[in-house]
Amino acid sequence: MDLLYIFLAFVVAEINSEFGRDEDDEVVSYRGYQIWRLNFQQCVIPDEVVDKINEMRDVLGKNDEFIDFLLSPSDTKEWNQYLYSYNITYEITTYDVEEKIEQERFIMSDIRRKDDRDPDIIGRLNFTSFPRLHDLEEYYARLKRQNPWAVKIITAGLTNRNTSITCIILSDRRINAPAILIDGGMHGREWTSVFSVLYFLESIAWNFTSQPEFIRNKMWFIIPILNPDGYEYSMTKDRLWSKNRRRFSGRCDGVDINRNFDVSWCDFKASIFICSNVYCGPLEFSERESSTIRDLFKYQIFSAYVTVHSYGSRVMYPYPSQELSTHQRVTDGMAAVMRGVVGQYFRATAERSGKEYGAGTSVDWMYFVNSVAHSYVIETRGGDYFVQGDEMEVSGLEVAAALRFMAQAMG
Numbered sequence: 001m002d003l004l005y006i007f008l009a010f011v012v013a014e015i016n017s018e019f020g021r022d023e024d025d026e027v028v029s030y031r032g033y034q035i036w037r038l039n040f041q042q043c044v045i046p047d048e049v050v051d052k053i054n055e056m057r058d059v060l061g062k063n064d065e066f067i068d069f070l071l072s073p074s075d076t077k078e079w080n081q082y083l084y085s086y087n088i089t090y091e092i093t094t095y096d097v098e099e100k101i102e103q104e105r106f107i108m109s110d111i112r113r114k115d116d117r118d119p120d121i122i123g124r125l126n127f128t129s130f131p132r133l134h135d136l137e138e139y140y141a142r143l144k145r146q147n148p149w150a151v152k153i154i155t156a157g158l159t160n161r162n163t164s165i166t167c168i169i170l171s172d173r174r175i176n177a178p179a180i181l182i183d184g185g186m187h188g189r190e191w192t193s194v195f196s197v198l199y200f201l202e203s204i205a206w207n208f209t210s211q212p213e214f215i216r217n218k219m220w221f222i223i224p225i226l227n228p229d230g231y232e233y234s235m236t237k238d239r240l241w242s243k244n245r246r247r248f249s250g251r252c253d254g255v256d257i258n259r260n261f262d263v264s265w266c267d268f269k270a271s272i273f274i275c276s277n278v279y280c281g282p283l284e285f286s287e288r289e290s291s292t293i294r295d296l297f298k299y300q301i302f303s304a305y306v307t308v309h310s311y312g313s314r315v316m317y318p319y320p321s322q323e324l325s326t327h328q329r330v331t332d333g334m335a336a337v338m339r340g341v342v343g344q345y346f347r348a349t350a351e352r353s354g355k356e357y358g359a360g361t362s363v364d365w366m367y368f369v370n371s372v373a374h375s376y377v378i379e380t381r382g383g384d385y386f387v388q389g390d391e392m393e394v395s396g397l398e399v400a401a402a403l404r405f406m407a408q409a410m411g
């Protein structure tokens with residue numbers, strides 16, 4: 001009897017997860033979850049430890065300097081012992097993730113109040129709170145109405161939930177203008193990346209024809225949210241949701257879009273396990289979000305590509321680069337102008353320097369498969385995903401400065 005009941009419950013769970021709707025999911029609580037940071041400069045961390053973290057934990061942020069990962073309350077003791085056995089010291093950057101999430105909700109309602117007082121506080125991005133997809137549709141339509149000559153809005157693709165992946169095209173309608181592709185929001189939880197790309201869009205779209213020549217002589221393809229389903233889900237159900245929302249029949253959902261491109265696909269540092277946050281998907285380009293990017297190349301040749309992620313304060317170029325001196329010069333310049341905004345330290349590095357490495361990534365696919373001359377990753381400021389007051393706008397200024405620098409360097 002009991003066994004039968006368990007069996008039935010299991011079958012029901014399977015069916016639910018296959019046909020279930022995101023709206024019906026429970027809101028995930030991160031009460032008591034911690035974020036731990038290992039610092040590569042402070043102690044020697046053997047590769048096997050980094051590999052185990054990549055395999056077993058949700059890695060939140062990672063660069064040549066540190067790796068941040070999430071621990072549930074029941075895992076902390078075991079991991080403390082494990083790291084102790086290697087003499088590795090760690091820093092707890094967050095003691096209770098849920099508390100951070102609550103603070104963030106409060107800050108967002110604060111942004112709303114400021115917005116009411118002064119609608120120009122974040123430029124003409126007049127959102128009543130952090131932008132949801134429906135707010136953005138209205139915003140894009142407004143942009144288009146104000147500036148029909150330079151602004152074109154297209155649905156570049158649909159997700160498997162039929163959500164539009166919107167691309168804003170800005171151009172002066174010149175023949176043979178070099179095209180630049182920018183995306184943000186490839187990972188649901190990286191809200192700062194979305195805001196920063198929107199901020200850049202905002203800063204050039206309204207008055208595109210009075211921008212400097214190095215902006216006007218390009219054709220800009222801007223996708224503020226490449227993973228709209230993951231973004232919405234991180235806003236409504238699970239703040240740390242990163243992948244898309246493709247449903248599988250087991251207990252786990254979603255594919256990491258940034259492991260799904262057809263370049264060293266599902267190689268080292270991607271996962272074949274659906275429950276992993278870096279799951280590479282059943283096939284190369286199995287996902288609508290990544291194939292939307294691929295399909296843009298059927299209509300357009302791109303001279304530059306920048307994918308904006310959060311967090312870690314880096315500008316990265318592909319490795320191994322065949323045009324190392326150009327890539328270093330441009331990314332060093334981008335990092336320098338970002339530092340110039342308020343003094344936050346940004347550094348240019350190769351994408352795979354130190355412990356940073358990813359197969360199936362869009363930046364590698366652009367450079368190695370499509371010969372896009374300038375193909376870069378920006379990791380925005382900050383030490384975690386959570387939105388803090390004015391930091392959003394500062395991040396927007398930094399990313400906009402970097403993109404302008406790149407456009408200028410291209411001529």
Ligand SMILES: *[C@@H]1O[C@H](CO)[C@@H](O)[C@H](O)[C@H]1NC(C)=O
Nearest residue numbers: 044046083084085086087088
């Ligand atoms: C950790 O440090 C102790 C004392 O310094 C040493 O005996 C031990 O071998 C070290 N363990 C590892 C795994 O490095």
Ligand SMILES: *[C@@H]1O[C@H](CO)[C@@H](O)[C@H](O)[C@H]1NC(C)=O
Nearest residue numbers: 115119120123124126127128
């Ligand atoms: C911002 O939105 C509010 C409410 O929708 C509206 O009253 C106000 O005019 C808007 N401001 C701008 C600058 O668009």
Ligand SMILES: *[C@@H]1O[C@H](CO)[C@@H](O)[C@H](O)[C@H]1NC(C)=O
Nearest residue numbers: 019021158159160161162163
């Ligand atoms: C998406 O749209 C297609 C065509 O209209 C439809 O067949 C499909 O059921 C829709 N999918 C979802 C998840 O709504």
Ligand SMILES: *[C@@H]1O[C@H](CO)[C@@H](O)[C@H](O)[C@H]1NC(C)=O
Nearest residue numbers: 123202203204206207210211
């Ligand atoms: C264009 O608009 C942005 C904000 O909307 C403003 O900061 C910038 O000064 C304007 N540039 C020109 C050339 O008008």
Ligand SMILES: [Zn+2]
Nearest residue numbers: 187190309310
């Ligand atoms: Zn990302």
